[in-house]
Structure formats: C-alpha cells, structure tokens
Amino acid sequence: MYDLNSEFKDKVCLITGGSSGIGRGIAIDFGKAGAKVIVADIQEKSKIGKYHDTDIKTTTSEEIKKNGGISEFFECDCSDEKSINGLISHIENKYGKLDILVNNAGMHIPGTIEDISVKEWDKVVNLNLRGIFLLSKKSIGMLKQSKSGRIINIASIHAFHGVLGPAYAPSKSAVVNLTKNIAITLGKYNITANCICPGYIETPIQDYNTQKEISDYKKTLPLNRFGKPSDIANAVLFFASNKSDWITGAYLIVDGGDSAS
Numbered sequence: 491m492y493d494l495n496s497e498f499k500d501k502v503c504l505i506t507g508g509s510s511g512i513g514r515g516i517a518i519d520f521g522k523a524g525a526k527v528i529v530a531d532i533q534e535k536s537k538i539g540k541y542h543d544t545d546i547k548t549t550t551s552e553e554i555k556k557n558g559g560i561s562e563f564f565e566c567d568c569s570d571e572k573s574i575n576g577l578i579s580h581i582e583n584k585y586g587k588l589d590i591l592v593n594n595a596g597m598h599i600p601g602t603i604e605d606i607s608v609k610e611w612d613k614v615v616n617l618n619l620r621g622i623f624l625l626s627k628k629s630i631g632m633l634k635q636s637k638s639g640r641i642i643n644i645a646s647i648h649a650f651h652g653v654l655g656p657a658y659a660p661s662k663s664a665v666v667n668l669t670k671n672i673a674i675t676l677g678k679y680n681i682t683a684n685c686i687c688p689g690y691i692e693t694p695i696q697d698y699n700t701q702k703e704i705s706d707y708k709k710t711l712p713l714n715r716f717g718k719p720s721d722i723a724n725a726v727l728f729f730a731s732n733k734s735d736w737i738t739g740a741y742l743i744v745d746g747g748d749s750a751s
C-alpha cells in the first residue's frame with residue numbers, strides 16, 4: 491500500500507456499489523487514506539456470497555469508521571437518473587465538492603443472446619454503462635471545482651473478449667471507450683478519467699459459477715490466485731493520486747496475468 495495519507499485528507503470520494511465486494515474494498519482503502527467516503531448503493535448491507543465474502547458482519551461505512559475514517563452510506567440506484575440526482579444534490583449540499591468519483595457499481599446476468607430477455611439486457615446495460623454516463627455527467631460541476639478531479643471506472647477484462655454474454659461484456663467494452671471520451675472532453679478542467687479492467691476478484695458477483703468452474707479456472711492463472719478487492723483498490727488509489735497526474739484515458743488490466751495468454 492502506498493503512503494498517500496496526507497494527499498487524500500479532505501478529499502471527498504464517491505464510490506458506487508460500495509457496500510460489497512470490490513467497491514467495499516476500494517471504499518475501505520480510501521477511508522484508511524483519510525478521504526471522506528460516500529458509499530452509494532441500492533443496499534447498505536454487504537452482500538453475502540456463496541464462495542467469497544461469506545461472513546461479512548459490518549457495513550462498509552461501519553468498517554471505515556472502525557478504522558478511524560469518515561464515511562456515510564447514501565441509498566442510490568445508479569441506473570436511475572432521479573436517484574442519481576438525489577445523490578449529487580446530497581453531496582453538493584453536505585460537502586460542497588467532489589474530488590474523486592469511482593464508478594464501480596455493476597452487475598452480470600448470465601445467459602446467451604438466445605435466452606437473455608430484453609428486460610435483463612436493459613437492466614445490465616443501464617447500470618454498467620448508462621449509470622457511468624449519468625454519474626460522470628452530473629459530477630462534472632463539482633469535479634471541475636476540485637483542483638484535480640478524478641473519474642475512475644471499473645470495467646472488466648471481459649471488455650476485450652466475447653465470452654460473458656451479450657450484455658455484460660459489451661457494456662464493459664463501452665466503459666473503456668466512454669472513459670476515453672470523458673478523458674478527452676474533461677482534460678481541459680484537469681479532470682482525469684481512467685479505467686480498471688479486473689480479472690476474477692473474490693466477491694459475491696461470482697455466485698453464478700459452480701465450484702468446479704472456479705477451481706478449474708484458478709489453475710489457469712499465472713499467479714495462481716484470484717484477486718482480492720484490495721488488489722483493485724491499490725490501482726484505484728493510484729489513479730486517484732497525484733502519481734497519475736499525467737495519465738488519462740487509460741485502462742489498466744489487473745488480473746494476475748489472466749489475459750496475458
């Protein structure tokens with residue numbers, strides 16, 4: 491972990507989907523680094539997974555406060571414009587600024603183009619892509635006021651492969667492209683936009699797999715272990731820090747070498 495404590499003191503940081511999994515890990519690390527962390531999610535309680543995060547007892551904000559940090563939960567459906575408007579107004583009124591936006595909320599519904607319904611497709615794309623568009627758009631005003639606003643989007647290594655359904659993988663490809671577009675447009679305000687493409691991270695999103703699929707997959711990984719939310723948090727904190735001042739429009743694959751072959 492970098493020693494970035496002083497840099498993030500007084501920074502206001504919004505993490506979508508921050509109650510569970512990767513978002514929880516990112517939020518906890520920003521809390522440890524001294525940021526004011528707003529956890530936005532449809533539910534405050536952490537998801538309990540079948541294989542991972544099976545015994546989480548605290549909410550993310552409770553965990554951050556236990557570590558001496560500052561955090562609050564705000565209920566928000568990140569696929570819903572009205573709900574996002576409420577979140578943005580809350581941040582404007584309470585903090586008067588936003589320095590770091592982490593667009594992490596995302597979902598996967600298994601199924602091929604033959605069996606996934608139009609409603610399911612819409613649901614995935616509305617959260618994974620439209621949600622990022624909306625949150626980024628509505629945060630511009632506050633990010634502009636920050637001396638160095640940051641947008642960090644969580645895509646996936648599936649952005650580059652066609653194997654994870656007709657909704658999830660295409661939505662993640664679009665996130666990589668949207669990140670580049672945001673970077674080009676908002677660079678003039680010294681706002682950077684970057685994207686992280688995780689491989690398999692141990693979170694409740696993996697519940698749709700079978701135990702055998704998971705153990706077979708693990709054997710194929712060069713580093714011989716799955717990722718943890720903290721592996722992604724490390725990359726997010728880098729993109730949020732001044733060490734990445736001249737990086738924008740980039741994507742970083744964090745997958746333990748999975749996509750190297």
Ligand SMILES: NC(=O)c1ccc[n+]([C@@H]2O[C@H](COP(=O)([O-])OP(=O)(O)OC[C@H]3O[C@@H](n4cnc5c(N)ncnc54)[C@H](O)[C@@H]3O)[C@@H](O)[C@H]2O)c1
Pocket residue numbers: 506507508509510511512513530531532533537566567568569594595596597617644645646647687688689690691692693694695696
């Ligand atoms: N875990 C992985 O292996 C992996 C790999 C690549 C990318 N990702 C991406 O990382 C992000 C986080 O995934 P995760 O593994 O932590 O998933 P997760 O299912 O463990 O957690 C997702 C969180 O998002 C919240 N959420 C769901 N719908 C929401 C909505 N409409 N509005 C607000 N919040 C909502 C959930 O309540 C939950 O807290 C997602 O974008 C996912 O696609 C995950």
